[in-house]
Amino acid sequence: MTTTLRPESPEEPLPGEGRTRRWLICVNGRPVGGLRTTSRPYGEQSWGEISELEVTGGRRRGRGTVGALAAEEVLRGWGCSRVDVTVPAGNDAALGLAVTLGYTERMLNLAKDLSQLPTLPTEVTVRPIGPEQYGGWLEQVKAGYQRELVGSGLGEQAARAKADADHRRLLREGHATPGTALRELTDAQGTLLGTLWLTLRQEIQPDGEPLAWVMSVAVEPEHRGHGHGRTLMLLAERECLAAGVRRLGLNVFSSNTVAVRLYESLGYRPTRRVMGKSLA
Secondary structure (H helix, E strand, C coil): CCEEEEECCCCEEECCCEEEEEEEEEECCEEEEEEEEEEEEECCEEEEEEEEEEECCCCCCCHHHHHHHHHHHHHHHCCEEEEEEEEECCCHHHHHHHHHCCCEEEEEEEEEECCCCCCCCCCCEEEECCHHHHHHHHHHHHHHHHHHHHHCCCCHHHHHHHHHHHHHHHCCCHHHCCCEEEEEEECCCCCEEEEEEEEEEEEECCCCCEEEEEEEEEECHHHCCCCHHHHHHHHHHHHHHHCCCCEEEEEEECCCHHHHHHHHHCCCEEEEEEEEEECC
C-alpha cells in the first residue's frame, strides 16, 4: 500500500509572505485522514508547523507517521529549517508519535480556572505602565523574548524579526492597546520590582467564555528570588477577575524550569505541549 499526501484545498497566503495548505492523507488514492502545513518566515529563516493531523481510517497502521513525514518534506520544499507540532495534554498517542519522529518539547501551554480574588502583599504598589515607561519596558520585553527564541532554535536575525513582528501585532496601540493590561510592581520606596503584560481576551473558548493570557512576567534581576514573580501572577489573576474573566493561560519555554515550577505551584496545569525539530 502507498501512503501519499494530496492537496485538499488551494494554497493560501498568510501575512508576511507565509503560506498554508490543507492536505488529504491517502492510501492507494483513498483518503484516510488529513493535515495542514503552514510556513512563516522570520528574517532569514522560515518556521514550519504541522497541524490538524487526523487519521479516520485504518488507525495503528503507521499512516499518521507517514503523513507527518510527508508533511515535513512539503515544509522542506517551502524552505523551512524547523517545524513545530502542538500536542494536546493527555493525548498520549499523539505525544508518542511526536517523540518517535524526533520532536522534543520546547514550550508548554498552561491554564487555570480562577475563582477567589487573591490578596497581594501590603508592601508593594501596582501602577499602570504609561507612555513615559512604555518605550523602555518594550525594549526589555522584546530582548527577553528574543533570547528565548534563540534558545529554542531560531537564529539571531530570525529571532529579532519575529520579536519585532509579534510585538507590533499584539501592541498595535502601544500602552493604550484595548484589552491589554500593562502593570509595574514597585516597593514602598518606588523601586521597580517587575512588570506584567496581560491580554484579557486572547480567545473565546468552545463554551463561549473568554480566555485571558499572560504575555510576559518579568522580575528585575536584582530582585529575583523574593517571590515577586508569584505576586505578579496573583496580580494577573486579580486583573482577570476584575474584568469578569475566569480562565487564565500562558506559554512557558520548557527550559525555564524555575518558571514552570512557579506556575505549577499556583495551580496551573498543562493544556498543550509544543514540540519541535530541525529540518536541516
